[in-house]
Amino acid sequence: MEVARPPSTTGKFVVVGGGIAGVTCAEQLAIQFPSEDILLVTASPVIKAVTNFKQVSKVLEEFDVEEQPKTMLENRFPNIKIIESGVKQLKSKEHCILTGDGSQHVYKKLCLCAGAKPKLICEGNPYVLGIRDTDSAQEFQKQLTKAKRIMIIGNGGIALELVYEIEGCEIIWAIKDKAIGNTFFDAGAAEFLTSKLIDEKPEAIIAHKRTRYTTEGRKQTKTGAGNMGSALGPDWHEGLNLKGTKEFSHKIHIETMCEVKKIYLQEEFRISKKKSLPFPRDHSNQSVTTDKEIWPVYVELTNEKIYGCDFIVSATGVTPNTEPFLCGNSFDLGEDGGLKVDAHMHTSLSDVYAAGDICTASWRPSPVWQQMRLWTQARQMGWYAAKCMAAASLGESTDMDFSFELFAHVVLLGKYNAQGLGSDHELMLRCTKGQEYIKVVMQNGRMMGAVLIGETDLEETFENLILNQTDLSSYGEDLLDPNIDLEDYFD
Ligand SMILES: Cc1cc2nc3c(=O)[nH]c(=O)nc-3n(C[C@H](O)[C@H](O)[C@H](O)COP(=O)(O)OP(=O)(O)OC[C@H]3O[C@@H](n4cnc5c(N)ncnc54)[C@H](O)[C@@H]3O)c2cc1C
Ligand SMILES: NC(=O)C1=CN([C@@H]2O[C@H](COP(=O)(O)OP(=O)(O)OC[C@H]3O[C@@H](n4cnc5c(N)ncnc54)[C@H](OP(=O)(O)O)[C@@H]3O)[C@@H](O)[C@H]2O)C=CC1
Numbered sequence: 001m002e003v004a005r006p007p008s009t010t011g012k013f014v015v016v017g018g019g020i021a022g023v024t025c026a027e028q029l030a031i032q033f034p035s036e037d038i039l040l041v042t043a044s045p046v047i048k049a050v051t052n053f054k055q056v057s058k059v060l061e062e063f064d065v066e067e068q069p070k071t072m073l074e075n076r077f078p079n080i081k082i083i084e085s086g087v088k089q090l091k092s093k094e095h096c097i098l099t100g101d102g103s104q105h106v107y108k109k110l111c112l113c114a115g116a117k118p119k120l121i122c123e124g125n126p127y128v129l130g131i132r133d134t135d136s137a138q139e140f141q142k143q144l145t146k147a148k149r150i151m152i153i154g155n156g157g158i159a160l161e162l163v164y165e166i167e168g169c170e171i172i173w174a175i176k177d178k179a180i181g182n183t184f185f186d187a188g189a190a191e192f193l194t195s196k197l198i199d200e201k202p203e204a205i206i207a208h209k210r211t212r213y214t215t216e217g218r219k220q221t222k223t224g225a226g227n228m229g230s231a232l233g234p235d236w237h238e239g240l241n242l243k244g245t246k247e248f249s250h251k252i253h254i255e256t257m258c259e260v261k262k263i264y265l266q267e268e269f270r271i272s273k274k275k276s277l278p279f280p281r282d283h284s285n286q287s288v289t290t291d292k293e294i295w296p297v298y299v300e301l302t303n304e305k306i307y308g309c310d311f312i313v314s315a316t317g318v319t320p321n322t323e324p325f326l327c328g329n330s331f332d333l334g335e336d337g338g339l340k341v342d343a344h345m346h347t348s349l350s351d352v353y354a355a356g357d358i359c360t361a362s363w364r365p366s367p368v369w370q371q372m373r374l375w376t377q378a379r380q381m382g383w384y385a386a387k388c389m390a391a392a393s394l395g396e397s398t399d400m401d402f403s404f405e406l407f408a409h410v411v412l413l414g415k416y417n418a419q420g421l422g423s424d425h426e427l428m429l430r431c432t433k434g435q436e437y438i439k440v441v442m443q444n445g446r447m448m449g450a451v452l453i454g455e456t457d458l459e460e461t462f463e464n465l466i467l468n469q470t471d472l473s474s475y476g477e478d479l480l481d482p483n484i485d486l487e488d489y490f491d
Pocket of ligand 1: 016017018019020021022041042043044048085086087088113114115116131132133157158228229230231232233234235236321324355356357358373374375376377378
């Protein structure tokens with residue numbers, strides 16, 4: 001009897017992942033090698049493409065991201081062949097990958113761009129949700145329409161956006177830090193934002209002006225059970241109705257400096273005979289009042305408070321999605337579990353590159369750059385990985401891309417939170433309540449980073465000051481004097 005043999009391909013370049021990093025990498029390879037077939041293997045039926053890209057200044061960039069059917073990419077680049085199947089195994093010694101549909105694809109150079117997945121506070125609990133892709137965002141929306149109260153854990157990008165966006169549902173927001181938004185802002189910026197929480201949505205304040213995100217036919221793009229879609233991005237909640245069962249707009253209570261100690265399901269909680277707290281309206285009698293409502297799930301915090309809720313959102317960061325590639329391969333991994341890459345986006349395995357959320361940048365970074373798992377960096381890394389793969393295959397050398405000279409993301413520049421600068425730095429602030437918040441981080445008279453919230457028009461000037469490491473000691477505090485037009489001085 002004849003046994004059907006799995007299809008097999010041989011390509012010079014194979015890219016895994018249909019997110020920003022993988023698609024940008026495949027596009028660049030397709031441009032550089034128009035007569036070669038570039039194989040893009042992805043688990044999701046839709047891909048993420050960068051459109052309307054504009055270099056605003058040396059490092060600041062503006063672009064839109066579109067979720068598109070894969071045929072659109074193949075039409076734009078006829079030499080890109082997309083295979084919709086998840087990689088199950090990497091056989092790095094044989095230079096091939098095996099996919100879920102039973103095929104085998106041989107590569108000369110491979111770039112892994114399989115993204116990351118939510119790092120949940122508790123795996124396998126149906127009341128603990130993470131948000132990553134279109135499917136998980138829709139599941140969250142579905143649960144929210146039935147909810148009266150939810151708990152949000154985490155103090156990063158997703159939590160910050162959710163607390164502003166959700167309406168008609170009580171939110172208990174539990175954070176490890178003293179102030180909100182710690183991943184992106186310091187306490188001063190957080191206070192500026194908190195005072196606005198009541199009257200304005202953050203987009204108006206943080207001005208997500210550099211990236212826009214659109215989906216084509218969101219409903220038709222389900223990835224199906226078990227398959228991971230690519231990560232969402234700015235405006236991901238547009239088109240989702242983030243409304244609970246109640247009529248009010250926002251009701252948020254923040255519990256600071258605490259973590260989750262234990263999660264009880266309803267029955268476990270009943271047996272434990274512990275008491276849960278109502279939504280805190282009056283802090284003075286919080287300790288004596290108990291919640292009469294029966295909730296599906298209860299969360300005990302490390303500050304001993306217990307709240308019942310409909311479900312919990314674990315917005316507690318991501319873990320690089322390395323699992324399908326590790327078996328039988330001795331990759332060097334970063335502390336965060338990502339595939340370590342060198343200054344040429346090359347992993348520790350021969351001819352295997354990585355870019356985007358899956359990788360951990362392990363080169364010696366510029367003093368004003370750090371890795372953050374963001375869209376902007378996924379695009380830059382995908383583009384640069386393609387450049388390095390092309391150069392290596394042509395026997396040419398490459399210089400580190402300029403985008404890694406200075407960290408720049410929306411309103412944040414360089415070491416905006418004095419990351420890694422030790423105690424030997426100064427902060428200067430200019431804040432006009434409700435209008436602008438400007439912070440600069442100075443070290444030895446040089447600007448190392450900045451936060452610019454509001455219409456400050458200082459982005460380019462500050463970018464130049466940081467990149468050039470101009471000696472600003474003679475200006476002292478006048479640097480932020482609103483009567484001095486900095487642009488005239490330094491542009
Ligand atoms: C809710 C949310 C909001 C965000 N908002 C912002 C924002 O405002 N600004 C910003 O800069 N960043 C934002 N981010 C972060 C940003 O989306 C990610 O950093 C970026 O998209 C990562 O791109 P990537 O290509 O590395 O990975 P992903 O986009 O995760 O793509 C990974 C791809 O790999 C595929 N894949 C996975 N496993 C396999 C496998 N085994 N075989 C084949 N294919 C596989 C997936 O299907 C997917 O196509 C947000 C993230 C989330 C979750
Ligand atoms: N506007 C933007 O740029 C946005 C970007 N994103 C990106 O999407 C990805 C996922 O977002 P998100 O989940 O918010 O991740 P982030 O990495 O932004 O934030 C995670 C937050 O959770 C905290 N945390 C981690 N573990 C625990 C724990 N066990 N208990 C309590 N708190 C914990 C972290 O604190 P600590 O750091 O102290 O560990 C941090 O405050 C990230 O890559 C993020 O950058 C998402 C939305 C918007």
